[in-house]
Amino acid sequence: MMTVTSMALSVSHLTPHIGTRIDSDGETLLSGRHAQEIRALLETRSVLVFPEIGFDDEQQIAFTRSLGALAYDYNGVPMVNGEQQAIFKVSLDEKVSPTARSLKNSLLWHLDGTTHDVPILASVLTARHLAPAGGETEWCSTYAAYEALPDEDKRALEGLRAVHSNLQLQRNINPELSYADFRRARGGPSKSQPLVWTHRNGRKSLVVGATAAYVEGMPHDDSLELLVRLRDWATQPQFVYRHEWKIGDMVIWDNTGTLHRALPYAPDSGRLMHRSMLAGEEPFA
Protein backbone atom coordinates (compact mmCIF):
# COMPACT_ATOMS: atom_id res chain seq x y z
CA MET A 1 0.00 0.00 0.00
CA MET A 2 1.53 3.31 -1.10
CA THR A 3 1.05 6.23 1.25
CA VAL A 4 1.53 9.80 0.11
CA THR A 5 1.30 12.58 2.65
CA SER A 6 0.32 16.01 1.35
CA MET A 7 0.15 18.59 4.12
CA ALA A 8 -2.28 17.04 6.58
CA LEU A 9 -3.90 14.55 4.22
CA SER A 10 -2.45 11.08 4.22
CA VAL A 11 -3.76 9.16 1.23
CA SER A 12 -3.54 5.38 0.65
CA HIS A 13 -5.10 3.52 -2.27
CA LEU A 14 -7.13 0.49 -1.17
CA THR A 15 -7.33 -1.32 -4.54
CA PRO A 16 -5.82 -0.44 -7.94
CA HIS A 17 -9.09 0.84 -9.50
CA ILE A 18 -11.28 2.06 -6.66
CA GLY A 19 -11.15 3.17 -3.05
CA THR A 20 -8.75 5.46 -1.21
CA ARG A 21 -8.26 5.85 2.50
CA ILE A 22 -7.68 9.35 3.83
CA ASP A 23 -6.24 9.73 7.29
CA SER A 24 -6.73 13.18 8.66
CA ASP A 25 -8.25 14.87 11.67
CA GLY A 26 -11.75 16.30 11.86
CA GLU A 27 -10.59 19.88 12.20
CA THR A 28 -8.47 19.70 9.05
CA LEU A 29 -11.32 18.14 7.06
CA LEU A 30 -13.85 20.69 8.27
CA SER A 31 -11.54 23.61 7.48
CA GLY A 32 -12.27 23.10 3.76
CA ARG A 33 -8.56 23.57 3.01
CA HIS A 34 -8.43 20.25 1.18
CA ALA A 35 -11.82 20.44 -0.51
CA GLN A 36 -10.37 20.68 -4.02
CA GLU A 37 -8.00 17.80 -3.44
CA ILE A 38 -10.81 15.67 -1.99
CA ARG A 39 -13.08 16.48 -4.94
CA ALA A 40 -10.29 15.49 -7.36
CA LEU A 41 -9.71 12.22 -5.48
CA LEU A 42 -13.45 11.55 -5.46
CA GLU A 43 -13.49 11.74 -9.23
CA THR A 44 -10.43 9.59 -9.83
CA ARG A 45 -10.80 7.08 -6.96
CA SER A 46 -14.64 6.92 -6.67
CA VAL A 47 -14.75 5.94 -2.98
CA LEU A 48 -12.98 7.79 -0.15
CA VAL A 49 -12.80 6.31 3.33
CA PHE A 50 -12.21 8.41 6.46
CA PRO A 51 -11.64 5.77 9.15
CA GLU A 52 -13.28 6.39 12.53
CA ILE A 53 -13.49 10.15 12.00
CA GLY A 54 -16.55 10.13 14.29
CA PHE A 55 -18.44 13.13 12.88
CA ASP A 56 -21.83 14.05 14.34
CA ASP A 57 -24.65 15.21 12.04
CA GLU A 58 -23.59 18.84 12.11
CA GLN A 59 -20.00 17.99 11.23
CA GLN A 60 -21.10 15.59 8.51
CA ILE A 61 -23.27 18.33 6.97
CA ALA A 62 -20.43 20.85 7.22
CA PHE A 63 -18.02 18.41 5.58
CA THR A 64 -20.49 17.62 2.79
CA ARG A 65 -21.08 21.35 2.23
CA SER A 66 -17.36 21.99 1.98
CA LEU A 67 -17.36 19.91 -1.22
CA GLY A 68 -20.41 21.31 -3.02
CA ALA A 69 -24.13 21.96 -2.68
CA LEU A 70 -26.12 19.81 -0.26
CA ALA A 71 -28.94 17.78 -1.80
CA TYR A 72 -32.18 17.83 0.18
CA ASP A 73 -35.28 15.74 -0.23
CA TYR A 74 -33.90 13.52 -2.97
CA ASN A 75 -35.61 10.24 -3.80
CA GLY A 76 -38.37 10.82 -1.31
CA VAL A 77 -36.36 11.60 1.81
CA PRO A 78 -39.22 12.36 4.21
CA MET A 79 -39.71 15.78 5.83
CA VAL A 80 -39.64 15.93 9.61
CA ASN A 81 -41.97 18.47 11.23
CA GLY A 82 -42.39 20.12 7.83
CA GLU A 83 -38.64 20.60 7.35
CA GLN A 84 -36.37 19.16 4.70
CA GLN A 85 -33.66 16.96 6.14
CA ALA A 86 -30.00 17.03 5.14
CA ILE A 87 -29.42 13.79 7.04
CA PHE A 88 -31.29 10.65 6.10
CA LYS A 89 -31.25 7.68 8.47
CA VAL A 90 -30.52 4.52 6.53
CA SER A 91 -32.06 1.54 8.30
CA LEU A 92 -33.94 -1.56 7.23
CA ASP A 93 -35.99 -1.35 10.44
CA GLU A 94 -39.49 -0.03 9.74
CA LYS A 95 -39.62 1.35 13.28
CA VAL A 96 -36.62 3.58 12.52
CA SER A 97 -37.12 4.50 8.87
CA PRO A 98 -40.48 5.06 7.16
CA THR A 99 -38.88 4.02 3.85
CA ALA A 100 -37.26 0.85 5.25
CA ARG A 101 -39.24 -1.34 2.85
CA SER A 102 -37.97 0.37 -0.28
CA LEU A 103 -34.42 0.16 1.10
CA LYS A 104 -34.49 -3.53 0.29
CA ASN A 105 -33.32 -2.29 -3.09
CA SER A 106 -30.14 -1.08 -1.38
CA LEU A 107 -29.05 -4.73 -1.30
CA LEU A 108 -29.00 -4.78 -5.11
CA TRP A 109 -26.31 -3.14 -7.25
CA HIS A 110 -27.53 0.30 -8.30
CA LEU A 111 -26.75 3.96 -8.58
CA ASP A 112 -29.03 6.62 -7.17
CA GLY A 113 -31.11 8.92 -9.31
CA THR A 114 -31.45 7.01 -12.58
CA THR A 115 -35.03 8.27 -12.95
CA HIS A 116 -33.83 11.88 -12.66
CA ASP A 117 -32.17 13.98 -15.37
CA VAL A 118 -29.38 14.91 -12.98
CA PRO A 119 -28.42 12.24 -10.44
CA ILE A 120 -26.83 13.19 -7.14
CA LEU A 121 -23.09 13.67 -7.42
CA ALA A 122 -22.15 11.89 -4.23
CA SER A 123 -23.36 10.34 -1.01
CA VAL A 124 -21.70 10.48 2.40
CA LEU A 125 -22.37 7.74 4.96
CA THR A 126 -21.30 7.60 8.57
CA ALA A 127 -21.66 4.41 10.59
CA ARG A 128 -23.64 4.89 13.81
CA HIS A 129 -24.61 1.32 14.70
CA LEU A 130 -23.41 -1.87 13.09
CA ALA A 131 -25.05 -5.22 12.49
CA PRO A 132 -23.32 -8.07 14.32
CA ALA A 133 -23.06 -9.83 10.94
CA GLY A 134 -23.28 -8.53 7.37
CA GLY A 135 -24.04 -4.95 6.37
CA GLU A 136 -20.75 -4.27 4.60
CA THR A 137 -21.03 -1.88 1.65
CA GLU A 138 -19.61 -2.59 -1.80
CA TRP A 139 -18.93 -0.24 -4.69
CA CYS A 140 -17.74 -0.98 -8.20
CA SER A 141 -16.12 1.49 -10.56
CA THR A 142 -18.29 1.80 -13.66
CA TYR A 143 -15.54 3.96 -15.18
CA ALA A 144 -12.95 1.18 -14.83
CA ALA A 145 -15.48 -1.44 -15.96
CA TYR A 146 -16.29 0.48 -19.14
CA GLU A 147 -12.64 1.16 -19.85
CA ALA A 148 -11.80 -2.55 -19.61
CA LEU A 149 -14.54 -3.65 -22.06
CA PRO A 150 -13.29 -5.12 -25.36
CA ASP A 151 -13.46 -2.56 -28.19
CA GLU A 152 -16.16 -4.52 -29.98
CA ASP A 153 -18.42 -4.29 -26.91
CA LYS A 154 -17.74 -0.56 -26.66
CA ARG A 155 -18.80 -0.19 -30.30
CA ALA A 156 -21.91 -2.34 -29.80
CA LEU A 157 -23.03 -0.22 -26.83
CA GLU A 158 -22.83 3.08 -28.71
CA GLY A 159 -26.20 4.77 -28.83
CA LEU A 160 -28.01 2.11 -26.73
CA ARG A 161 -30.39 3.31 -24.04
CA ALA A 162 -32.07 1.59 -21.12
CA VAL A 163 -35.26 2.57 -19.32
CA HIS A 164 -34.90 2.87 -15.54
CA SER A 165 -38.09 2.88 -13.54
CA ASN A 166 -39.81 2.92 -10.21
CA LEU A 167 -41.82 -0.05 -11.50
CA GLN A 168 -38.61 -2.08 -11.83
CA LEU A 169 -37.64 -1.18 -8.24
CA GLN A 170 -41.05 -2.22 -6.91
CA ARG A 171 -40.85 -5.50 -8.82
CA ASN A 172 -37.41 -6.17 -7.32
CA ILE A 173 -39.03 -5.95 -3.89
CA ASN A 174 -42.09 -7.94 -4.85
CA PRO A 175 -42.07 -9.80 -8.20
CA GLU A 176 -45.75 -10.64 -7.75
CA LEU A 177 -47.30 -7.19 -7.27
CA SER A 178 -51.06 -6.99 -7.09
CA TYR A 179 -52.62 -5.28 -10.09
CA ALA A 180 -53.39 -2.21 -7.95
CA ASP A 181 -49.77 -2.01 -6.71
CA PHE A 182 -48.49 -2.59 -10.23
CA ARG A 183 -50.57 0.34 -11.52
CA ARG A 184 -49.35 2.55 -8.66
CA ALA A 185 -45.71 1.60 -9.32
CA ARG A 186 -46.14 2.16 -13.04
CA GLY A 187 -47.36 5.67 -12.29
CA GLY A 188 -43.99 6.42 -10.62
CA PRO A 189 -40.97 7.95 -12.34
CA SER A 190 -39.35 6.29 -15.33
CA LYS A 191 -36.56 7.55 -17.56
CA SER A 192 -34.52 6.47 -20.56
CA GLN A 193 -30.76 6.83 -19.99
CA PRO A 194 -27.75 5.99 -22.14
CA LEU A 195 -26.08 2.68 -21.23
CA VAL A 196 -22.77 4.48 -21.55
CA TRP A 197 -22.52 7.90 -19.94
CA THR A 198 -20.00 10.24 -21.55
CA HIS A 199 -19.09 12.62 -18.74
CA ARG A 200 -17.91 16.20 -19.14
CA ASN A 201 -14.48 15.08 -17.98
CA GLY A 202 -14.32 12.95 -21.15
CA ARG A 203 -14.46 9.64 -19.27
CA LYS A 204 -17.17 7.08 -19.87
CA SER A 205 -19.05 4.94 -17.36
CA LEU A 206 -21.69 2.20 -17.53
CA VAL A 207 -25.21 3.04 -16.33
CA VAL A 208 -26.74 -0.29 -15.29
CA GLY A 209 -28.02 -1.90 -12.09
CA ALA A 210 -31.27 -2.77 -10.37
CA THR A 211 -33.23 0.24 -11.64
CA ALA A 212 -32.70 -0.77 -15.29
CA ALA A 213 -35.86 -2.40 -16.66
CA TYR A 214 -35.00 -2.97 -20.32
CA VAL A 215 -32.86 -1.82 -23.22
CA GLU A 216 -34.88 0.10 -25.78
CA GLY A 217 -35.53 -1.57 -29.11
CA MET A 218 -34.34 -5.05 -28.16
CA PRO A 219 -36.25 -8.31 -27.79
CA HIS A 220 -37.10 -8.95 -24.13
CA ASP A 221 -34.62 -11.72 -23.34
CA ASP A 222 -31.78 -10.13 -25.36
CA SER A 223 -32.33 -6.91 -23.47
CA LEU A 224 -32.23 -8.68 -20.09
CA GLU A 225 -29.18 -10.67 -21.14
CA LEU A 226 -27.27 -7.51 -21.99
CA LEU A 227 -28.21 -5.83 -18.70
CA VAL A 228 -27.21 -8.90 -16.70
CA ARG A 229 -23.95 -9.29 -18.62
CA LEU A 230 -22.95 -5.64 -18.12
CA ARG A 231 -23.85 -5.68 -14.40
CA ASP A 232 -21.89 -8.90 -13.96
CA TRP A 233 -18.94 -7.41 -15.84
CA ALA A 234 -18.96 -4.19 -13.84
CA THR A 235 -19.10 -5.95 -10.48
CA GLN A 236 -16.10 -8.26 -11.03
CA PRO A 237 -13.77 -8.31 -8.02
CA GLN A 238 -11.09 -6.17 -9.71
CA PHE A 239 -13.55 -3.25 -10.01
CA VAL A 240 -14.98 -3.60 -6.48
CA TYR A 241 -14.08 -2.17 -3.09
CA ARG A 242 -15.85 -3.69 -0.09
CA HIS A 243 -15.94 -1.68 3.13
CA GLU A 244 -16.19 -3.41 6.47
CA TRP A 245 -17.54 -0.71 8.73
CA LYS A 246 -16.31 0.45 12.11
CA ILE A 247 -18.40 2.82 14.20
CA GLY A 248 -17.52 6.40 13.24
CA ASP A 249 -16.24 5.55 9.77
CA MET A 250 -17.27 8.04 7.09
CA VAL A 251 -17.27 7.13 3.41
CA ILE A 252 -18.02 9.39 0.47
CA TRP A 253 -18.55 8.01 -3.02
CA ASP A 254 -19.01 9.35 -6.50
CA ASN A 255 -22.51 8.16 -7.37
CA THR A 256 -21.97 8.99 -11.04
CA GLY A 257 -19.08 6.57 -11.62
CA THR A 258 -20.05 3.65 -9.39
CA LEU A 259 -22.70 1.13 -8.48
CA HIS A 260 -23.19 0.34 -4.81
CA ARG A 261 -24.99 -2.15 -2.60
CA ALA A 262 -25.12 -3.23 1.03
CA LEU A 263 -24.54 -6.86 1.88
CA PRO A 264 -27.51 -8.49 3.64
CA TYR A 265 -28.05 -7.91 7.36
CA ALA A 266 -30.93 -8.45 9.78
CA PRO A 267 -33.46 -5.57 9.64
CA ASP A 268 -33.68 -5.62 13.47
CA SER A 269 -29.87 -5.71 13.89
CA GLY A 270 -29.74 -2.02 14.79
CA ARG A 271 -27.53 -1.16 11.80
CA LEU A 272 -27.85 2.57 11.26
CA MET A 273 -26.06 4.84 8.81
CA HIS A 274 -26.51 8.60 8.53
CA ARG A 275 -26.44 9.78 4.93
CA SER A 276 -25.98 13.21 3.44
CA MET A 277 -25.71 13.96 -0.27
CA LEU A 278 -24.05 16.32 -2.73
CA ALA A 279 -26.39 17.69 -5.36
CA GLY A 280 -25.81 16.56 -8.93
CA GLU A 281 -23.83 18.81 -11.23
CA GLU A 282 -24.15 16.99 -14.52
CA PRO A 283 -26.99 15.27 -16.41
CA PHE A 284 -26.70 11.79 -17.88
CA ALA A 285 -25.46 12.17 -21.46
Ligand SMILES: [Fe+2]
Ligand atom coordinates in the same frame (compact mmCIF):
# COMPACT_ATOMS: atom_id res chain seq x y z
FE1 LIG B 1 -28.33 3.82 -3.03
